[in-house]
Every structure is written in structure tokens, then in C-alpha cells.
Amino acid sequence: MSGKIYVGVDLGGTSIKVGLCDEQGTLLHTYEGPTGTEEGPQVVLDRIAQYVKQIVSDSSYTWEQVAGVGAGIAGFIDLESGIVIRSANLDWDNVEVKRELEERLGCPVRINNDANVAALGEAWSGAGRGVAHVVCLTLGTGVGGGVIINGKIVEGFRGMAAELGHIKVVPDLEAIQCGCGQIGCVETVSSATGIIRMAKDAVGRGEATSLSELSTLMAKDVFDAAKEGDEVALRIVKRAAHYLAKAMAAVAVVLNPQRFIIGGGVSRAGDILFDEIRKVYKLNVPPAFAEGVDIVPAQLGNDAGIVGAAGLNLN
């Protein structure tokens, strides 16, 4: 096969996922293996290099066609030097990932944090394909974000741009504390964690809801109950959507994106969540920031991380 190829690595605490993308960002092959975090960074880096070499040699491409290798890692990263300053789920401190992998692979390596990389994946070949100004929000345990302008990640002074979960939108009198130390962050209500908390609070207060019959509570249970017409569950979903939309309204006047892409487990709630987000967003921005702007679900699912990591070497 002709053309360049891009290798992406999604480095998680339990598994390493490696993928091969063509120049259009189409994911051609993937390979997944255990991380083996307990063996320490050097062994993990050896393993990544081995997986990368393997996936290329198993493909119909040659090593010479590899434009570069990118890796997405959860943690605090010095983007320029490619050093992982601290990653909690790998238990790494000051690991020179870029240098170590470049030595092992002999090709350019770039790394970035998992939220930025997932956003780049969606912008390159997912729900943001062909759109120049894209903002992604990932609703999972927390609320992650990524801003992609003209195909490039907006990184900020210390690589901390797009921490969209920490936009403060809940009024002080209703706000609870966020893991970041602030109060009222959108993450406290619009994440899976926030939704479960609101559901448990309602059950604890003895409100009339089908959720009180469940022994464990997941965000999905709340959405399912809301879809069946449970008033309490519906109120919780609307609250999560409401504050997310308010945060998006703030992002809109700062960046004027054309498309918001919403992914992560919570986004699987579907129309019940998206309809409310779209309604509240429109009510909270001047009209010119809503015209031609759309709010759509992510398309790549878990592959966004691999694809976006591959895309780090695009320009």
C-alpha cells in the first residue's frame, strides 16, 4: 500500500491499545495487550515499542511509511519535552516517554493527555471530520474536554487548556465541592459521578422514584428510569444537561466553535440528554453563536483515543 501511515497508542493502566491509521484517519488495524504496570516504566515502554513494531509488520505497509507514533496518556504531561510528569493510573513520575520511545523506534514520537487526544480523534475522522473549530466534551467519571482548531490541539500555557469540567456553572448556594478544590464545577453535576450522586441523594431523601428499588446505582439506571417516565430521574438528567449546556455557552463566546461533540458513557443516554442540552444551550447564547452550530454525539467511541494519538503527528 502507498501513502503515509500514523500509529496511535492508547496507554491505559490495564491495557495498551495500538492502532494504525491512514492519511484520512481511518483506523485500519488495532492490537491490544496488557500494560503490566507493576513491572515498571521501562518494561511498559519496551512493550509499547514491541506492539507498535508488530502491528506495522503485520500490515501491508512498511516501516518507512510510518510518519510517526503518538500516545495518549491520562496524567499531567510536559507536552514539549514529552515527559509524563505524573500519571496516577500508571503510577509514573517523570518518565521521558518521548525520548525513550524515539530511541526504541527510531521515528518521531509525540504524546498528549487522553482527553485532548480523544478530541483530536473525533475532529480528524469522527464526528468533527472536515470542521475547523471543534470542542469535545467527554462525560465519564469526570468531564474532560478537548479543543481542536484547524486540526490542532489547543494546549495552553502549561498544557492545561480545555479542562472544561472545571467551568463553574452551579450557583454557589447549590454547589458542592469538586475534586479540583473549587465549588460548582460542571463536572460535579454532568459527569457519571455527579448523576449517581444526585440519584443517591434523591433516594436518600425518600423521593418517590423507581431508582430506590435498585441495590447499586449506575448513571445508565438513571437514564433508563428517565426514559420510562420516572420524574425524579428525569429531573436529574435535565439538571446534568442544563449545567453542561451553560458551560458550553461560556465556551461558545470564548472560542466560537462550529461543532460541539459529546462523548463518554453518559452521552449514551441519547436524545433525552441531547435534546435538553441543545435547548438550554440555545437559550444561553446570543443568537449568532447558535446559528449553524451543532451539538452531536461522538462517533468513534473508545477508538477515539487511538485515532487521535495517531493524529498527533499530522502536522
Add this chain to the structure above:
Amino acid sequence: MSGKIYVGVDLGGTSIKVGLCDEQGTLLHTYEGPTGTEEGPQVVLDRIAQYVKQIVSDSSYTWEQVAGVGAGIAGFIDLESGIVIRSANLDWDNVEVKRELEERLGCPVRINNDANVAALGEAWSGAGRGVAHVVCLTLGTGVGGGVIINGKIVEGFRGMAAELGHIKVVPDLEAIQCGCGQIGCVETVSSATGIIRMAKDAVGRGEATSLSELSTLMAKDVFDAAKEGDEVALRIVKRAAHYLAKAMAAVAVVLNPQRFIIGGGVSRAGDILFDEIRKVYKLNVPPAFAEGVDIVPAQLGNDAGIVGAAGLNLN
């Protein structure tokens, strides 16, 4: 003289200001003349071309050294085509400024809105010189903004990025309507208009303040009274600073800028305003967004518009 030169035009409703900058953004010469809006766009464009040719021929540079001409214009502009869709203070609709000026001058012309251009000026050779991630806020009749990343204006999907005055920060129950149609925009409290309104409200309520002795009220009067210890004036200044800092906190987690630059008439209030902004900002962001981040006054004053317009042709 050797090197390239950059010509900037600050096109206002009453006067046209033209300036010549060197490659470092130093403003070498300026020229100012009347706009003559009433004579219509073609005459105004002729006049701009004349002023531009004049200032270059009066300098020690040659026309061949001109890298390009930029113009900052208040209004809604299609940046790519360089068409002023609507400018209220010029009373222009769909004027092809870029094409018309390129025909008259025979060199590249770029235009942008006045707030973006002022931000670029400060980032290039004012308070943001040498800083890669800069956010500017201009506190005047409204609150304008500009975001400059690596020397480039962040424009957004429809050129409306950095409308920072419309970040909604005032809680609904305290909020008043903004000119944009929304309620609670930071512009409603942190602009000169907002400050004067709050002062008039206090006087109208019969609060004990030296401001009640004045026949007309300007924002400067409020700052002067606050500096002299007037409690009511002080409360108003703190409120303006408080909500501005809250808007800046939202910008911080979206863009992670290294420096905030605050300009415009209101910023001349000095320490009484800046001390409060810095305090409230720090209280409203996770610590990593405050470390190494500074909040400083603009340096170029009214020249920011000319310098930034000149800088539009930098890359």
C-alpha cells in the same frame, strides 16, 4: 532603513489613524485624519489609501518594504473575504474593504475587528510581548476581548471568538439584561456602562455616598470616590472586579493562558481594581491555573489598535 514594515489602520467613525511598525512591532510613525463617514465608503477607502501612501513616503522606508496593510474596524466582519458585513459606527453594509484597498494599494490587505486587533497589538509589542498564550479584555462602553495564541488571533467559526463580555457570570436573581439579549453577561457589570449604572442605582436609592453630589457620573468618578474611601463606590468597584475575575476563571480553564491583559478606560482605575481582580481570580481557579499566570494592565493604550492592525500581516 532595511527590513520589512507593517502598516496599520485604525478605522473609527470620526478619525482614521494610520501607523508604521517595524518587524518588532515598534510604532515608528503615526498619522491621523478625519474619516468623513458621511461621504460614503468609496471616499473613505480612497482616504485610507491616501493616508497609507503618505505615511510610507514620508518615512525613510520604501513602498517595496511594506509587508502588508491591516485595518481594525468595529463591526461584524467576514474575515476570510475581508468584507465588512455591518459596521454601526461607519454605517457600512457589505463593504469589500480588503478587495477595494488591495486594488488601491497593490499590496496584501487584511482586516479584523477592533477588539481582536487591539489584543494582537498588545500581544505583539505591548504587555504580552514574548508570551505565547495571551487573553486581552478591554473594559470600555462594553467588555471586548481578544485571544492570541502563538501570535495569531483565535477567530472562531464565524469570526466571533473572544466575545468575552458575554460570558454569563452574574447569578440569575441579580442579573440584568445585556445588549446581546442574554442576562448576566459580565459586560453588564464590569464595563464603564455597568459601573455608571450601579453608581446611579446607589444614588437613586439614596445611599450615603459622595457620588450623589455629582451632576453627571462617569466611571472615573466612581474610582476616584473609591480611592478616597467612599464605601458605596468601593463596593461597586469590587463588584465589577469580582465578576470580571469570575469570567476570567472560565476563560482560564478553557484556554490556560499565561497572561491576561486588561485595557480600556476602566482599567485606568489601577490597583484598586487589579488587586481585587487578582484576588478573586485566584480564589476561582484550581491552583495550577494561577501559578505563573499574571494579570497586567495594557501598555499601548489607544495605539494598540494601530499596532495590532499592522500585525495582521505578520503570518
